Amino acid sequence: MKNQQMNSIALFIMGKKGLACLETMLNCISVELKFVIYATDKNVEKDYADEIIALCNKHNVLCYNRNSFDETLLNSVSYYIAISWRWLIKSDLEKLIVFHDSILPKYRGFNPLVTALINGDEEIGVTAIFANKEFDNGAILGTEKTPISYPIKISEAIDIISVCYQDLVMKIGKEIANNTLVATPQDENQATFSLWRDEEDYYIDWSLDALVLERTINALGFPYGGARSKMDDKIIILDEVKALNDVKIENRTSGKILFLDNNQPTIVCGNGLIKIEKAHYLENGEEVNFKKFRTRLK
Incomplete structure (x- = not known):
């Protein structure tokens, strides 16, 4: 007998990972997607809001901007993700x-994927949890993870982890449909935290190890604003970079140019060296032409 009371969900989504999960849920016939709430993000070069809206319109799914959404509508759905x-x-x-964006309980907090890449983690992943009033310590519903190798750019890591998101949202969707969600408490002894980041964190500290800097x-490139340094004001x-x-x-003085070859300077780091293969000015987007050998980056 057909179930007349199909469980339903609403999605609160942003960015490429949110778009990927929307695409997956539109193909998940076991649970009803009632509506989508999206947001724009001025802190990234591309926020995928237009793509989210277009996909919802294509599939006749109700779509609301977070600034105009009536939260009483949530009373009509079984779960919201x-x-x-x-x-x-x-x-x-x-x-x-x-x-x-992490394999919880590791990296509770902010920008966990960026932190994982900076730290050189050998695997990245996503965890689904029930929300609570504490700091990302809700009971775990599922985890998907994948190995990575370096060097890797944040855009590539997002593409890789988006597949983990799709696998996990499909799993959670099926469990919601079947009323089989199982939540497991996190191990507090294994918890670590990732701090918030702001504009100052885009600036490079040349006294660090070259591999850490690479x-x-x-990890700070597209869709983020890009790692930066000051040169000649x-x-x-x-x-x-390499x-x-x-x-x-x-x-040894960190930040000084040691070699300059074909407009590609080699910069002294606290340990090791970084070769800048391409850079551009923040002000006008023009490519940097490294002409002066006696140059210090700050």
Whole structure:
């Protein structure tokens, strides 16, 4: 006999990962997607809001901007799932499922994927939890993870982890449909935290290890604003870099150009060297032409 009371969900989504999960849920016939709430993000170069709206319109799914959404509509759905969402959802916490960008309980908090890449983690993943009033410590409903290798840019990592998101949202969708969700408490002894980041965190500390800097620069690129440094009172964005083996420098000073070859400077780091293969100015987007050998990056 056909179930007349099919469980339903609403999605709170942003960004490429949110778009990927929307595509997956539109193909999940076991649970009804009643509506989507999206948001724009001025802190990234591309927020995928237009693509989310277009996909909803294509499939005749109701779509609301977060600024105009009536939260009383949530009373009509079984569960709501938040993916890449940054704002408080005033709702029944027992119905709110949050997708977090890490393998919890590791990296509770902010920008966990960026932190994982900077730290050189060998695997990345996503965890679905029931929301609660604490800091990302809700009971775990499921985890998907995948190995990665370095060097890797944040855009590539997002593509890779988006598949994890799709696999997990399909799993959660089926469990909602079948009323088989199982939640497991997190191990508090294994919990770590990832701090919030702001504009100052885009600036490079050249006293760090070259491999750490290579990972950091790659982790801050598109769709984020890009790792940056000051040169001759101007701000440059570092687009393409490569960590190099160290040489013996008797009077080591981090941030100075050591070699300059074909407009590609090699910068002294706290340990090791970084070769800047491509950079552009923040102010006008023009490519940086490194002409002066006696140059210090700050």
